[in-house]
Amino acid sequence: TxxxxxxxxxxxxxxxxxxxxxxxxxxxxxxxxxxxxxxxxxxxxxxxxxxxxxxxxxxxxxxxxxxxxxxxxxxxxxxxxxxxxxxxxxxxxxxxxxxxxxxxxxxxxxxxxxxxxxxxxxxxxxxxxxxxxxxxxxxxxxxxxxPDGMQMSAPRPLPSSWSEALTGQLFKSFADVAGYGGSPGAWGNSGANLGYFLIRKPSEDCGKPLEVLPLKAWREVSSCSESTADEWILGFVDPCPLPQAVGWPARNLVMLAWSALGLTKFSVVAFRPQGGVSSGGCPKSVVFDVSFPEPYESVSSAGFxxxxxxxxxxxxxxxxxxxxxxxxxxxxxxxxxxxx
Amino acid sequence: MQSFLHGVAEYLTPVKTSSSFREKGVLTPEEFVAAGDLLVLRCPSWSWEKGDKSKLRSYLPEDKQYLITRNVPCRQRVRGLEYNDEDEMEADGDSDWLKTHKNHESEAISDLPEISDRIGNLNVDDEAPKVEGSPCDAPAGSDAPPAGANSSTTDTADVCDSMGVVEEGDTMTLWQGKGYMSVQAPDDNILKTRTYDVCITYDKYYQTPRVWLFGYDEDRNPLTPDQIFEDISQDHAHKTVTIESHPHLDGVAYASIHPCRHAGTMKKIVDHLAESGKEGRSDQYMFLFLKFISSVIPTIEYDFTFQMDA
Known part of the structure; x- marks a missing residue:
C-alpha cells in the first residue's frame, strides 16, 4: 500500500x-x-x-x-x-x-x-x-x-512497533509538556509550538524514560547523541484519523528533517492523542519510516x-x-x- | 440514559453545593464558570471564549464569557430519527422533559455504519462527481488546461471556475472528497454532513446556561433559520427556539434555545438524582444540562462524555 x-x-x-x-x-x-x-x-x-x-x-x-x-x-x-x-x-x-x-x-x-x-x-x-x-x-x-526517489513505508500502528510502556510514556511526556489536565505545561499552555516535536526513545535496556523535546533542541542533542544508543524520532500531532494515511503536517516535517536536520533515513510518529486529559492515551498513533535517496547537502548547491x-x-x-x-x-x- | 445517570451518580461524591442549585436548578455566575471549567477539562472539544469587548459581561471573567465547540457534526435531520420505545428514556412520572435518543450519544465508531445506512437515502452524491472535460476536475494525475480567464461567474455553486489555477497531479495526496468518513471503512462511507458551532452563554435573568447554534450545510454555507429548525425536535422548534443576536458577538444571529424552562428541568434532574440517593453537584451542572439539551437537538453530536478519572 x-x-x-x-x-x-x-x-x-x-x-x-x-x-x-x-x-x-x-x-x-x-x-x-x-x-x-x-x-x-x-x-x-x-x-x-x-x-x-x-x-x-x-x-x-x-x-x-x-x-x-x-x-x-x-x-x-x-x-x-x-x-x-x-x-x-x-x-x-x-x-x-x-x-x-x-x-x-x-x-x-x-x-x-x-x-x-x-x-x-x-x-x-x-x-x-x-x-x-x-x-x-x-x-x-x-x-x-x-524529490523523486524519496520513499515512505506504510504507517504501522504504534502499539505493534513499540512496547505498551513506551507508548504510555510518549503520551505522558507529551501531556506533561502540553499541560494536559489543567496545570501549565513545560512548553506553555498555548499549543503554539506543540504541533511538532522530537522524541528521544531510549534503547531497550538502559531504563531511562522516553522524552519529548522541542524541535529547536535538535542542534544540541544531535551533537551528543553519538555517545548513546538512544534513537531520535520525529513526532507531530496528527489530525488524520485514518490507519493507512497521515495528516498534511507530516509532509513539510519530512522536508524539514531532510534539509534542516540533515537526515536521510528516519522515523516519524504520527501522534494521535485521545481523551485529551489525564485519562487519555495514544493507541491509534502510527509510525512510518522515510528514506531520501541522497543527503540535502548534495542537492542544495544545485539550487533544489x-x-x-x-x-x-x-x-x-x-x-x-x-x-x-x-x-x-x-x-x-x-x-x-x-x-x- | 439510565446508565448515564448511573454513571453520573456513581461519580458524584457528596460535597457542598449551592442551595439555589438544588432547590431551583439555577446557577450563580461563579457556579457557571466552575461548571464550564469542568466541561472544558473533561471534554477538550469545548473551550472558553472572550467574546467582543463591547459586549463584555462584568459578572463573568473576561476570558470566560461563554463556551464554544465548533465543527460539530449533525448527520441527519430530526424527522429522520426513528422514534421507538427502546430509544426513549424513561421519563419520570408525568414529565416529558427528556426524550433522548441513544444514537445521540454516538459513543463509538461502530455506530457509524448504522447511521450511514439510515442516512443513505438522504445523501445526494456522496462521491465527488467526475465532470468530464471540466478544467476544475483536476485531482491527481490530470494535465488539465487552465480555465478560460473570461469565465463569467463563481456565484453559482454549479458553475465551476478554476480562475486559472492549475495543479499538477500529486500521488502523495489522499483525495477523498470533503465529507466526514468512517474511520473503519474510509473508502465507502464518506458522509456529507451538516456541522454546527454550539455556544453556551450565561443567562443572567434565568440564572441558567443558554445554548446558541450556528449551522452550516455540506458546502459550508450557513443554514437558514428554516433549515436549522429541521435539526430541532418538533416539540421545541418555533416554540422554544428563536433566531436572535448572539449576546457576546456583534452582527451575527444565532438560533437560541430559550432558557425559560431550563431551571425547572434541571431541578427535576437533580431531584431524580436525589431519589436514587445521590446529590447533584453544581460544578457538574453542564453535563446534566447538555444531556437535557440533547432532547431538543438530538442529532447534533456535541461532546459531553462524562469521563472518569483513571
Missing part, C-alpha cells in the same frame, strides 16, 4: 467574516497586502471521523491570538481583494509557488525549528461583497513535494526547489473557490423577518 497525506480542509467560523469585513473597511481599506492570520487544528477525531480541519475563528486576525486549549497552531495569511476582477485575475499559481518557496526557505534554513507552527501554513484569498454578506474565498495549504501543491478543493472536489452567503444570518433585513 502506498503512503499518502490527507490534506487539511478549511473550517471558517461565521463570525470571522464579520471581523474580516470590519478589518477591511476600517484598517486595510484599499490595500490588498497580505495580512497575518492565525488558526488552529485539532488532533484526529476518531469519534466522528472528522477530516483534518484548519479552523479560522473570529479571533484569527487578532495579533494576540491564543490557541484554544487542546488545539494546535497554524500560521497563515489572508489577502483581501477589492474587486472580483482583481481576485480572478490574480496569478494564483505563482502565488502558491511563492508561498511554498517562502515556507521552504524557513524550513531549509532551520528557522522553522524556532516556530514550528509555520509548517502548518495556510493562505486565504478572498473577495467580500460586503453589502450583500457574500464572500468568495479560496484556501491553500502549501505542501512541499519531496521543491514542487508546491495544496489548493483546497471545493465541496465537489474541484479546483475552484468557494462562496459563502451569510445574508440569512447577518443581513438585518432578513433577520427582522424571521425574528419571533
Amino acid at each position: 502506498k503512503m499518502q497525506f490527507q490534506p487539511f480542509q478549511s473550517y471558517v467560523e461565521a463570525p470571522f467574516w464579520q471581523k474580516l469585513s470590519t478589518h477591511k473597511l476600517e484598517n486595510l481599506r484599499l490595500s490588498e497586502n497580505n495580512v497575518t492570520l492565525h488558526a488552529h487544528y485539532a488532533p484526529a477525531d476518531f469519534k466522528h471521523g472528522k477530516p483534518p480541519s484548519i479552523c479560522v475563528d473570529r479571533m484569527s486576525l487578532d495579533q494576540e491570538y491564543v490557541v484554544p486549549p487542546g488545539q494546535f497552531a497554524a500560521t497563515g495569511m489572508v489577502r483581501i481583494f477589492n474587486t472580483m476582477e482583481s481576485f480572478r485575475e490574480f496569478d494564483k499559481n505563482q502565488f502558491l509557488k511563492d508561498s511554498g518557496l517562502e515556507l521552504w526557505r524557513l524550513i531549509s534554513s532551520g528557522e522553522a525549528l524556532q516556530n514550528p507552527s509555520v509548517l502548518s501554513k495556510f493562505t486565504l484569498l478572498t473577495f467580500g461583497d460586503l453589502k450583500n454578506f457574500k464572500f468568495t474565498y479560496w484556501f491553500s495549504f502549501p505542501g512541499l513535494c519531496a 526547489e521543491p514542487k508546491v501543491v495544496g489548493w483546497e478543493r471545493d465541496s465537489k472536489n474541484r479546483l475552484a473557490p468557494r462562496v459563502i452567503d451569510l445574508s440569512p444570518m447577518m443581513d438585518p433585513n432578513v433577520l427582522t423577518e424571521t425574528a419571533v
Whole structure:
C-alpha cells in the first residue's frame, strides 16, 4: 500500500467574516497586502471521523491570538481583494509557488525549528461583497513535494512497533509538556509550538524514560547523541484519523528533517492523542519510516526547489473557490423577518 | 440514559453545593464558570471564549464569557430519527422533559455504519462527481488546461471556475472528497454532513446556561433559520427556539434555545438524582444540562462524555 497525506480542509467560523469585513473597511481599506492570520487544528477525531480541519475563528486576525486549549497552531495569511476582477485575475499559481518557496526557505534554513507552527501554513484569498454578506474565498495549504526517489513505508500502528510502556510514556511526556489536565505545561499552555516535536526513545535496556523535546533542541542533542544508543524520532500531532494515511503536517516535517536536520533515513510518529486529559492515551498513533535517496547537502548547491501543491478543493472536489452567503444570518433585513 | 445517570451518580461524591442549585436548578455566575471549567477539562472539544469587548459581561471573567465547540457534526435531520420505545428514556412520572435518543450519544465508531445506512437515502452524491472535460476536475494525475480567464461567474455553486489555477497531479495526496468518513471503512462511507458551532452563554435573568447554534450545510454555507429548525425536535422548534443576536458577538444571529424552562428541568434532574440517593453537584451542572439539551437537538453530536478519572 502506498503512503499518502490527507490534506487539511478549511473550517471558517461565521463570525470571522464579520471581523474580516470590519478589518477591511476600517484598517486595510484599499490595500490588498497580505495580512497575518492565525488558526488552529485539532488532533484526529476518531469519534466522528472528522477530516483534518484548519479552523479560522473570529479571533484569527487578532495579533494576540491564543490557541484554544487542546488545539494546535497554524500560521497563515489572508489577502483581501477589492474587486472580483482583481481576485480572478490574480496569478494564483505563482502565488502558491511563492508561498511554498517562502515556507521552504524557513524550513531549509532551520528557522522553522524556532516556530514550528509555520509548517502548518495556510493562505486565504478572498473577495467580500460586503453589502450583500457574500464572500468568495479560496484556501491553500502549501505542501512541499519531496524529490523523486524519496520513499515512505506504510504507517504501522504504534502499539505493534513499540512496547505498551513506551507508548504510555510518549503520551505522558507529551501531556506533561502540553499541560494536559489543567496545570501549565513545560512548553506553555498555548499549543503554539506543540504541533511538532522530537522524541528521544531510549534503547531497550538502559531504563531511562522516553522524552519529548522541542524541535529547536535538535542542534544540541544531535551533537551528543553519538555517545548513546538512544534513537531520535520525529513526532507531530496528527489530525488524520485514518490507519493507512497521515495528516498534511507530516509532509513539510519530512522536508524539514531532510534539509534542516540533515537526515536521510528516519522515523516519524504520527501522534494521535485521545481523551485529551489525564485519562487519555495514544493507541491509534502510527509510525512510518522515510528514506531520501541522497543527503540535502548534495542537492542544495544545485539550487533544489521543491514542487508546491495544496489548493483546497471545493465541496465537489474541484479546483475552484468557494462562496459563502451569510445574508440569512447577518443581513438585518432578513433577520427582522424571521425574528419571533 | 439510565446508565448515564448511573454513571453520573456513581461519580458524584457528596460535597457542598449551592442551595439555589438544588432547590431551583439555577446557577450563580461563579457556579457557571466552575461548571464550564469542568466541561472544558473533561471534554477538550469545548473551550472558553472572550467574546467582543463591547459586549463584555462584568459578572463573568473576561476570558470566560461563554463556551464554544465548533465543527460539530449533525448527520441527519430530526424527522429522520426513528422514534421507538427502546430509544426513549424513561421519563419520570408525568414529565416529558427528556426524550433522548441513544444514537445521540454516538459513543463509538461502530455506530457509524448504522447511521450511514439510515442516512443513505438522504445523501445526494456522496462521491465527488467526475465532470468530464471540466478544467476544475483536476485531482491527481490530470494535465488539465487552465480555465478560460473570461469565465463569467463563481456565484453559482454549479458553475465551476478554476480562475486559472492549475495543479499538477500529486500521488502523495489522499483525495477523498470533503465529507466526514468512517474511520473503519474510509473508502465507502464518506458522509456529507451538516456541522454546527454550539455556544453556551450565561443567562443572567434565568440564572441558567443558554445554548446558541450556528449551522452550516455540506458546502459550508450557513443554514437558514428554516433549515436549522429541521435539526430541532418538533416539540421545541418555533416554540422554544428563536433566531436572535448572539449576546457576546456583534452582527451575527444565532438560533437560541430559550432558557425559560431550563431551571425547572434541571431541578427535576437533580431531584431524580436525589431519589436514587445521590446529590447533584453544581460544578457538574453542564453535563446534566447538555444531556437535557440533547432532547431538543438530538442529532447534533456535541461532546459531553462524562469521563472518569483513571
